[in-house]
Amino acid sequence: MSTKVFLIFAGVLWGTGGLSGALLHNLTGLHPLAVAAYRLLIGGVVATAFLPTQIRRIRFTRVVIRRLLSVGVLLAIFQASYFGGVAMTSVSLATLVTIGSSPVIIAVIGAVRSRRLPSARTMVCIGLALAGLALLAGMPSTRDTWQTASGILLCLVAASGFAAFTVINRVPVLAAGPTISLGLLVGGVVLLPFGLSLGMALPWRADVLMTVLFLALVPTALAYGLYLRALRGASAVAAALSAVLEPLTATVLSVLFFDESLRLVGALGGLLLGVALVVNYSAESGSAQGEPALPGPRRGAGVES
Structure with a gap:
């Protein structure tokens, strides 16, 4: 499948993550950080179990x-x-x-590194995506100015983390499968102490276990694996823009399965997001966004041929 198809699938699968995470929270009462710890840890364990041959062939060099x-x-x-x-x-x-803010951060990083402004297509895509997200999300009421400012700062940290994840993985060291499976394991271990301190006890019920597995596998291991695979042939900005499919998918699923209504403003926001994606994906991957497509992993970098 093409790079664009991988990016579209990744964005759509991410859109199921918020709903399944919220469902797990409702079923168990777990703190969101505990949910995140389960998401990364179990996703990494299962994904690693599915890739025994590739994992065994890894040479754990310093790189x-x-x-x-x-x-x-x-x-x-x-x-x-x-x-x-x-x-x-x-x-x-x-x-x-x-x-x-993720594609904006990536565009700024690219402009600084290349010493040239992003292409007109990139700027149009980012502008349409921002406008669409604002309309789709609405202008939510806030509680406290300082609390809101602190929350926005945390979101900018999150966006920077996703931007850095995207930028560094455009130059592959390992194949996408081992990178994301072991990376998820590491991330899960990092979050585990926070999750344990908040409580991670799960009731042994079929609905809870199925929800945990779905959250860990579909919008996490599979979606991030597809995203990393697509990064080899797409620009960082184009790849990051695929994330706007997450709220769009979540909104559609909420309307279809949870009887939520979509106002005209939200529908217009969804339309703008769709236009942004069409403009983004109508370009050829890589060079159309001002960045060359990258080769696969170098021989001997970490996985033996």
Whole structure:
């Protein structure tokens, strides 16, 4: 499948993560950080179990270890900061700030490194995405000015973590599967002490266990694996823009299955997000966004051929 298809699937699968995470919280009463710890840890365990041959072939050089630690820590930072931002503001505002600012941060990094402004197409895509997210999320009421500012700061930290995750993984060290499976394990271990301190006891019921497995596998291991695979042939900004499918998918699923209504303003926001994605994906991957497509992992970098 093409790079664009991988990015679309990743964004859509991420859109199921918020709903399944909220369902797990409702079923168990777990703190969001405990949910995030389960998400990363179990996703990493199961994904690693499915890749025994690739894992055994890894040569854990200093470069490989550094990359896996970076991936795991950035995933943990993203999850913890985002959930912290949600707790201090609201889901809609946290999603708007986190997903909306990620491509902006990446575009700024690219402009500084290349010493040239982003392409007109990139700027149009980012502008449409930001406008669409703002309309889709609405302008949520806030409780306290300082609390809201702190929450937004946490969301910017989350966005920076996702941006850094995207940028560093454009240069692959390992194949996408081992990178994300072991990276999720590292991230889960990082969040585990926080989760344990907040309580991680799960009732042994079929609905709870199925929800945990779905959250860990579909919007986590599979979605991030597809995203890393697509990063080899897409620009960082184009890849980050695929994340706007997350709130769009979540909104559609909420309307279809949870009897939530979508106002005209929200529908217009969804339309703008769709236009942003069409403009983004209508370009050829990589060079159309001002960044060359990257080759696969170098021989001997970490996985033996």
